[in-house]
Amino acid sequence: MSVALRILDDGAWLSVNDQRRVSVSELWRVDDPDFCDCDLVDFIAEGFTAVSADGRDVAVTTYGQCIACGKKGVPGKLPVGRIRNGAYRGYDREHMIMRPMSGRTDE
Amino acid sequence: MPTDVERWKSEIYGNEIREHLYRFAESGWESIPDDESDAWFERFKWWGLYQQRNGQESYFMMRIGTPNGVLEPGQTEVVADIAKEYASGPAENPEFGDTYVDWTTRQSIQLHWLKLEDIPEIFEKLESNGLSAQQACGDSWRNIVGNPMAGKAPEFVDALPVIHELNDRFKGNEDHSNLPRKWKVSVTGAPDGSGQGDINDLAFEPAFKEIDGEEVRGFNVAVGGGLSRNEPRIARQIDVFTRPENAADVAAGISALFREHGDRENRYNARIKFLMDEWGPEKFRRVLQEDFVDFELETAGEDLREQYTYNAGGEEHGDLIGVHEQRDDKYYVGLNVLVGRMGADDTAELARVADTYGSGEVRISQRQNVIITDVPEENLDALLDEPLLENYSPDPHPFMRGSVACTGTEFCSLSIVETKNRQVRFARWLKQNVELPDGVEDFHIHLSGCTASCAQPQIADVSLRGMKTRKNGEAVEALDIGLGGGLGENPHFAEWVGQRVPVDEVPGAIKNLLATFEDQREGSETFREFIARQDEDELENLIEPEETSYEDPMMHNTKLTWYPYAENDSMDASPAPTDGDGNPLAPADD
Numbered sequence: 001m002s003v004a005l006r007i008l009d010d011g012a013w014l015s016v017n018d019q020r021r022v023s024v025s026e027l028w029r030v031d032d033p034d035f036c037d038c039d040l041v042d043f044i045a046e047g048f049t050a051v052s053a054d055g056r057d058v059a060v061t062t063y064g065q066c067i068a069c070g071k072k073g074v075p076g077k078l079p080v081g082r083i084r085n086g087a088y089r090g091y092d093r094e095h096m097i098m099r100p101m102s103g104r105t106d107e
Numbered sequence: 108m109p110t111d112v113e114r115w116k117s118e119i120y121g122n123e124i125r126e127h128l129y130r131f132a133e134s135g136w137e138s139i140p141d142d143e144s145d146a147w148f149e150r151f152k153w154w155g156l157y158q159q160r161n162g163q164e165s166y167f168m169m170r171i172g173t174p175n176g177v178l179e180p181g182q183t184e185v186v187a188d189i190a191k192e193y194a195s196g197p198a199e200n201p202e203f204g205d206t207y208v209d210w211t212t213r214q215s216i217q218l219h220w221l222k223l224e225d226i227p228e229i230f231e232k233l234e235s236n237g238l239s240a241q242q243a244c245g246d247s248w249r250n251i252v253g254n255p256m257a258g259k260a261p262e263f264v265d266a267l268p269v270i271h272e273l274n275d276r277f278k279g280n281e282d283h284s285n286l287p288r289k290w291k292v293s294v295t296g297a298p299d300g301s302g303q304g305d306i307n308d309l310a311f312e313p314a315f316k317e318i319d320g321e322e323v324r325g326f327n328v329a330v331g332g333g334l335s336r337n338e339p340r341i342a343r344q345i346d347v348f349t350r351p352e353n354a355a356d357v358a359a360g361i362s363a364l365f366r367e368h369g370d371r372e373n374r375y376n377a378r379i380k381f382l383m384d385e386w387g388p389e390k391f392r393r394v395l396q397e398d399f400v401d402f403e404l405e406t407a408g409e410d411l412r413e414q415y416t417y418n419a420g421g422e423e424h425g426d427l428i429g430v431h432e433q434r435d436d437k438y439y440v441g442l443n444v445l446v447g448r449m450g451a452d453d454t455a456e457l458a459r460v461a462d463t464y465g466s467g468e469v470r471i472s473q474r475q476n477v478i479i480t481d482v483p484e485e486n487l488d489a490l491l492d493e494p495l496l497e498n499y500s501p502d503p504h505p506f507m508r509g510s511v512a513c514t515g516t517e518f519c520s521l522s523i524v525e526t527k528n529r530q531v532r533f534a535r536w537l538k539q540n541v542e543l544p545d546g547v548e549d550f551h552i553h554l555s556g557c558t559a560s561c562a563q564p565q566i567a568d569v570s571l572r573g574m575k576t577r578k579n580g581e582a583v584e585a586l587d588i589g590l591g592g593g594l595g596e597n598p599h600f601a602e603w604v605g606q607r608v609p610v611d612e613v614p615g616a617i618k619n620l621l622a623t624f625e626d627q628r629e630g631s632e633t634f635r636e637f638i639a640r641q642d643e644d645e646l647e648n649l650i651e652p653e654e655t656s657y658e659d660p661m662m663h664n665t666k667l668t669w670y671p672y673a674e675n676d677s678m679d680a681s682p683a684p685t686d687g688d689g690n691p692l693a694p695a696d697d
Binding site for chain 1 (some may be wrong): 111112141142143144145149160161164335336374375516520521522523524557558559573574575576577582585606607664666
């Protein structure tokens with residue numbers, strides 16, 4: 001079963017099968033020593049630029065910044081949920097530690 | 108590869124969306140196929156409808172485009188009536204009640220909490236009174252802006268006939284209805300820069316030129332301005348002058364150039380400012396001349412930018428608040444609408460007052476205010492005594508006068524923080540607690556919830572933009588602070604010097620900033636001049652956040668609520684989606 005993944009409204013949110021699933025303004029803990037010097041990046045999602053299905057993971061390329069140190073950039077693709085049997089399940093993003101899957105760029 | 112949005116647009120877009128919109132309205136919210144809703148909501152924007160944010164799914168914001176902000180006699184009452192009948196929300200806003208009208212920075216009107224099922228009736232009421240939501244959003248010609256008093260206040264060249272011609276020609280025009288991205292146009296005839304052309308995709312600004320031995324008044328043309336996405340640009344002169352009667356033909360050529368050459372593969376790169384970055388004005392002009400117009404373009408004339416005083420950093424307000432004389436010896440009275448939001452009952456009262464003392468016409472400014480026009484001198488005193496003016500003052504305190512705010516997380520998907528109510532609280536606190544330095548009458552504070560910049564923060568004295576931070580370990584709403592933005596002959600975007608300031612410390616930061624300005628000011632230096640002479644380190648030192656008596660009840664993540672002011676604000680408590688009567692439908696699978 002195919003799943004429609006898209007970023008809409010100027011990168012404001014991720015749509016999965018025509019339902020809004022992830023929105024800008026979420027705060028995520030990201031384990032990415034290359035992004036900034038903080039032990040964990042305290043990352044605010046400011047805008048989504050791409051989405052991909054990477055294995056079962058749905059991952060978003062996200063512009064944002066570490067609200068602890070101010071470092072801005074794109075910490076690679078970040079997994080926000082998964083597809084199982086054609087259905088999307090969002091991860092508990094508030095309480096998990098994310099690890100970028102690839103493709104980090106700095107500002 | 109074209110984006111999904113471009114694919115949807117290539118299938119159905121423009122005028123034809125309307126029949127589908129009516130079909131869905133007739134059969135109800137639930138009739139929109141689950142796997143087509145993204146496509147339809149994207150398309151509905153072309154007809155002025157924006158789906159409200161997460162938690163408010165079946166409700167829509169409607170934007171009504173009023174060219175140059177002109178509401179003809181009778182139209183303000185129609186807007187108030189529609190708001191009262193259709194735009195009452197399921198929960199109340201503590202500052203503005205449950206039914207209100209928003210006047211926007213692009214001289215348009217926004218109503219919230221509309222239900223899909225009511226849209227045909229609303230369109231009928233609008234259109235039978237000469238109003239329309241057509242192309243108010245979406246990828247096409249948006250509402251055309253300018254000096255709101257065009258045609259009635261002094262102008263170097265008459266802008267209003269050009270604005271009407273552009274509106275008539277490009278609204279519903281199949282050749283220009285599907286552009287790569289939004290298309291914002293400003294036409295200014297006044298010599299003070301008050302049309303804000305510099306921040307539009309296409310700007311016509313007053314100029315003159317000697318042609319065949321005769322001085323001709325018209326417009327110079329600039330392209331590629333805009334504020335969004337951390338990529339602000341001032342529109343660039345393309346060395347073209349046009350007579351007023353040729354402006355629509357020049358605009359058609361530029362719009363067609365954008366249609367053909369704008370980036371349809373990457374929406375983040377689609378605005379014409381990015382094409383201008385790539386090409387530069389010389390290539391832009393050459394391609395326009397060679398491929399998109401069939402007449403010889405005139406080279407640029409002499410502009411009037413040296414005379415620009417609007418938001419130029421001086422002490423001239425330029426915002427048209429207060430009592431001013433028109434060309435015809437009548438008067439207009441500009442009223443301050445704090446953050447641009449007016450209760451529906453007050454809007455009806457505005458219509459009555461405008462009809463009683465003026466012609467009934469009301470105009471909307473780019474500072475979210477309203478103007479009552481055509482007031483004979485003998486009616487002024489009685490108008491100024493009206494109770495309505497106690498809340499919408501023609502002589503407001505500078506902190507009230509200078510406040511602009513976007514929609515924010517109350518309704519908008521893009522925003523990161525609450526905005527309108529917060530800016531109201533900021534303005535009230537500042538008015539009560541902060542003295543402005545001597546002679547400072549004009550001080551702009553603009554609050555935008557995100558980088559889309561709908562409140563135009565980059566052209567304010569103090570720019571505020573939504574962010575998050577942690578305070579005592581808790582995630583709280585915060586603001587980045589920019590300083591020293593403005594327009595005028597030499598426009599300048601604000602320098603972002605304060606990062607992630609918790610919202611409850613922002614009023615204290617502004618208080619301290621103004622105290623420093625007063626302390627370090629040289630002579631009668633203006634705030635903008637003061638900021639301009641600071642180096643980077645000095646600018647950062649100007650931001651001293653501080654807790655004060657100001658209290659902010661919306662420090663938490665307002666985006667995670669279904670409606671931040673609801674008694675039970677959790678997403679689970681949302682009534683949406685609802686049917687046409689506002690009754691909750693069964694929850695969708697998650």
